[in-house]
Amino acid sequence: xNRSQHILGSGLVFAVGIWVAWVSYTQAPAEAFLFPRxxxxxxxxxxGWTFGKAVLGxxxxxxxxxxxxxxxxxxxxxxxxxxxxxxxxxxxxxxxTAIAFFILLSLYDPAPHSEGKTWAKRALITAIFVAxxxxxxxxxxxxxxxxxxxx
Amino acid sequence: MDFIFYFGDVFSPLSFLLLLGGTIGGLILGATxxxxxxxxxxLLIPFTFHLEAVQGLILLGAAYTSTVAxxxxxxxxxxxxxxxxxxxxTLDGHKMAKQGQGxxxxxxxxxxxxxxxxxxxxxxxxxxxxxxQWALAFGPSHLFWLAILGVTVIGSLDSASVxxxxxxxxxxxxxxxxxxxxxxxxxxxxxxxxxxxxxxxIAALIGxxxxxxVLTMFAKxxxxxxxxxxxxxxxxxxxxxxxxxxxxxxxxxxxxxGSIIGLIPGVGGQIAGLVAYDQTKKFSSEKEKFGQGHSExxxxxxxxxxxxxxxxxVPLLTLSIPGSxxxxxxxxxxxxxxxxxxxxxFDNHPDVAWTFINSxxxxxxxxCLFGLYVAGLAARVAQVPQSVMAAIVLALSVxxxxxxxxxxxxxxxxxxxxxxxxxxxxFGFSAAPLVLGLILGPIAESNFIQGGMIADATVGKxxxxxxxxxxxxxxxxxxxxxxYSAWMELRTRRHTTKEEAQA
Amino acid sequence: xxxxxxxxxxxxxxxxxTAIGEEYPERPILMMVxxxxxxxxxFQARIVTMTAGNEDALGMPIAIINKPGAGGRVGWNWxxxxxxxxxxxxxxxxxxxxxxxxxxxxxxxxxxxxxxxxNWGADPAVFVVAADSPFNSMADVxxxxxxxxxxxTFSGAGLFVGHHIAALQIEKAAGVKMAYIPTKGGGAxxxxxxxxxxxxxxxxxxxDAFRAQEAGNVKILGVADLQRSDFLPDVPTMQEQGLDVDxxxxxxxxxxxxxxxxxxxxDELAATVPEMFANxxxxxxxxxxxxxxxxxxxxxxxxxxxxxxxxLKELLAGL
Numbered sequence: 001x002n003r004s005q006h007i008l009g010s011g012l013v014f015a016v017g018i019w020v021a022w023v024s025y026t027q028a029p030a031e032a033f034l035f036p037r038x039x040x041x042x043x044x045x046x047x048g049w050t051f052g053k054a055v056l057g058x059x060x061x062x063x064x065x066x067x068x069x070x071x072x073x074x075x076x077x078x079x080x081x082x083x084x085x086x087x088x089x090x091x092x093x094x095x096x097t098a099i100a101f102f103i104l105l106s107l108y109d110p111a112p113h114s115e116g117k118t119w120a121k122r123a124l125i126t127a128i129f130v131a132x133x134x135x136x137x138x139x140x141x142x143x144x145x146x147x148x149x150x151x
Numbered sequence: 152m153d154f155i156f157y158f159g160d161v162f163s164p165l166s167f168l169l170l171l172g173g174t175i176g177g178l179i180l181g182a183t184x185x186x187x188x189x190x191x192x193x194l195l196i197p198f199t200f201h202l203e204a205v206q207g208l209i210l211l212g213a214a215y216t217s218t219v220a221x222x223x224x225x226x227x228x229x230x231x232x233x234x235x236x237x238x239x240x241t242l243d244g245h246k247m248a249k250q251g252q253g254x255x256x257x258x259x260x261x262x263x264x265x266x267x268x269x270x271x272x273x274x275x276x277x278x279x280x281x282x283x284q285w286a287l288a289f290g291p292s293h294l295f296w297l298a299i300l301g302v303t304v305i306g307s308l309d310s311a312s313v314x315x316x317x318x319x320x321x322x323x324x325x326x327x328x329x330x331x332x333x334x335x336x337x338x339x340x341x342x343x344x345x346x347x348x349x350x351x352x353i354a355a356l357i358g359x360x361x362x363x364x365v366l367t368m369f370a371k372x373x374x375x376x377x378x379x380x381x382x383x384x385x386x387x388x389x390x391x392x393x394x395x396x397x398x399x400x401x402x403x404x405x406x407x408x409g410s411i412i413g414l415i416p417g418v419g420g421q422i423a424g425l426v427a428y429d430q431t432k433k434f435s436s437e438k439e440k441f442g443q444g445h446s447e448x449x450x451x452x453x454x455x456x457x458x459x460x461x462x463x464x465v466p467l468l469t470l471s472i473p474g475s476x477x478x479x480x481x482x483x484x485x486x487x488x489x490x491x492x493x494x495x496x497f498d499n500h501p502d503v504a505w506t507f508i509n510s511x512x513x514x515x516x517x518x519c520l521f522g523l524y525v526a527g528l529a530a531r532v533a534q535v536p537q538s539v540m541a542a543i544v545l546a547l548s549v550x551x552x553x554x555x556x557x558x559x560x561x562x563x564x565x566x567x568x569x570x571x572x573x574x575x576x577x578f579g580f581s582a583a584p585l586v587l588g589l590i591l592g593p594i595a596e597s598n599f600i601q602g603g604m605i606a607d608a609t610v611g612k613x614x615x616x617x618x619x620x621x622x623x624x625x626x627x628x629x630x631x632x633x634x635y636s637a638w639m640e641l642r643t644r645r646h647t648t649k650e651e652a653q654a
Numbered sequence: 655x656x657x658x659x660x661x662x663x664x665x666x667x668x669x670x671x672t673a674i675g676e677e678y679p680e681r682p683i684l685m686m687v688x689x690x691x692x693x694x695x696x697f698q699a700r701i702v703t704m705t706a707g708n709e710d711a712l713g714m715p716i717a718i719i720n721k722p723g724a725g726g727r728v729g730w731n732w733x734x735x736x737x738x739x740x741x742x743x744x745x746x747x748x749x750x751x752x753x754x755x756x757x758x759x760x761x762x763x764x765x766x767x768x769x770x771x772x773n774w775g776a777d778p779a780v781f782v783v784a785a786d787s788p789f790n791s792m793a794d795v796x797x798x799x800x801x802x803x804x805x806x807t808f809s810g811a812g813l814f815v816g817h818h819i820a821a822l823q824i825e826k827a828a829g830v831k832m833a834y835i836p837t838k839g840g841g842a843x844x845x846x847x848x849x850x851x852x853x854x855x856x857x858x859x860x861x862d863a864f865r866a867q868e869a870g871n872v873k874i875l876g877v878a879d880l881q882r883s884d885f886l887p888d889v890p891t892m893q894e895q896g897l898d899v900d901x902x903x904x905x906x907x908x909x910x911x912x913x914x915x916x917x918x919x920x921d922e923l924a925a926t927v928p929e930m931f932a933n934x935x936x937x938x939x940x941x942x943x944x945x946x947x948x949x950x951x952x953x954x955x956x957x958x959x960x961x962x963x964x965x966l967k968e969l970l971a972g973l
Contacts, residue, residue: 466846493871604833
């Protein structure tokens, strides 16, 4: 299990290395790609070495990802991806942050989901946090973030 | 001794108020992810429009000093380095915070910052003419070797596996080449429009350090034991001072490395902390504790990055050449008031020059006092339940990455790098060498190309890069650094095999 | 619960969509500078926009964002391809830089991708040498270059920027070959190379060279412009020294918007922005910083762009 994960991980890195080398050696102008070529060569050698070790089962460092970790992580990862790659821009930073924050809290807060009080507490924490972010970024630093809904 | 004469100006009511405001504001700005000292100072420039030259510079000087130190707060508590200067601080600082020693780590970092910072400013006061020559001594060939020296640090930064450390460094070097090539203007590896501007270093830092952190918290799932740390150990400032004094080697190496490297235009500020951390580790008797939450790591990194503040202004103040992006912004603050750095500054506006320098000196002390006060409060951050913590760090990362240059592209790059880094970390790669590659790649490349062009027109590449005292010295240090790392690697390997045999 | 929030969010999005754009500007405006914070363009952009929030100007502040890299290509590429043409994203232009880069190719913009609003400054390129250099005039430089073809190194802030144009023109006018060394990190890095003696000379901004000369670090040998500068009345132009170099390399800085911005917004900006630049407070700060001002209206800038495009095409044709 661990060995196959290591093979997958280092295999991907090796593949990226080969792609980088291929791009560096085929693109023009050669002058601009001199440095990438140098890097890519070392990259491929090191990635190949790591991949070879993983195939032989000699990779010791790094513990991989267990099934339970992965299952706990997926909901958060999905919320994060939707938040970062879609909601932040489409709904506006503050609205998206409020929603994502609240969902993440509901997903990972160990307090029971059946009690109304814990829901209120989560909503309160979300409201305070978004207010602080708004004060800091919008008012104090006047960073103009995408705003679609509300503020 | 001119500077003593102008000390009074710092303590006039308005000036002191500005100094306080700059210091406190700087700490907040510095602690905000995504706001590097350069941006923080640039944000304050409009305020100086309405002030006298002296007062404007007091504000900027205080802010510069305290943003550099303030970066340690988010580096230690949230594992989000505010700027490249704080990378080394996260390595041990965040581990300490996780062990409940957040207060201690913050106190040490502010005390060390103050010691380093004061030393750096004193160098600026007393040795400016000598230092100016030193700053100019570094041409393209020397900067190239210096970057290579930085690369050799990679091997020892990653304690787990040298090959994977080097490979991480390679990935970082490659990531740095994405975007427009700086000299020729050719497009390289732009496979998504968000990468058109290359990978922004601050956004990358946030992603590489903070996002794996968030995912790790997600992976723990919904546990009853929510808090990251159950108990925050109280730590008195006196104990922190004693601890600092027990580590004179870390403090000394950090301060001296930081002030020397900080001088070098274009390179210094970014790598001073990492090089100091590496050197301290090499000379320490407790090498194996580094990366596990060792106080020497925090002391070395933070004393180095604040020691760099004073010397980094030497080329600006004496030669009118801004040696760092922050110095360039400060140059703007001077020019708006019609003051030209260089001999004009010290001859015709000594009140401005010395008040500015003094304000940085006093600013270091104020920064330390406020920092120590904040440390006690801020360390409670570690008591926040991990579900809340994960959400906070994620949202801060998004806002921080966006605010670097108001670009969604940077946010996407930040998230992608962060998610990728999480999986890489699970397979024994680490973020620090990758980031070092990302920082050093452009320095090595542009200086190699530029030096090569000069060499081709004059003496030829071989003699340009390989001759001359400074080149030879730097090459020798590079060789020594590699040899030392290899020797240590062999020694530890022999140790472990022996232990395994005994077991 | 989640569904409720999502549907509420969608409903609100519909509402927000209808309530856009009655009066321009209704919120702060961004201005992209394609060079780093602290560079000459950034510094000047911050000064000339400092009064934007006044009632007699735009009534809304302008915030500067920096997108530096590759001699400005990164920022202008972003501006041409990704900036919203809604009047809330402006950019600073540098002519001849972006025109030369678009002629050379490899970028996603040309002079047609942008609509000029107004020009605020004109910073000529000058030839500098270190204070202890044996060269005292352009004639000395040309003579040395003639004896040592391709060996006289001189720095500038990158390829296909104003400095490079000036360098090409000097080489062409003198009929010599020299070694132009583009530096990364803009004019400051190029100036450092001159002062530190890494190169024998350099092309740099008049404003920066003026400061360096005041500080006693460099000598300015010639100005690549049609007439002498008010800042440097003693320094002769290239033409006075017998080198046929016109003002093609003069760095014109101004404000532009992306193509596709509504015409009424462009008209509004074109009417107010030159007024804003003419504010005496702006002029005072620019003067203090050694930055030459040159205000031009939208129509004048359009003409200037067209003329530059013409001359640059001829100059760069051989490369």
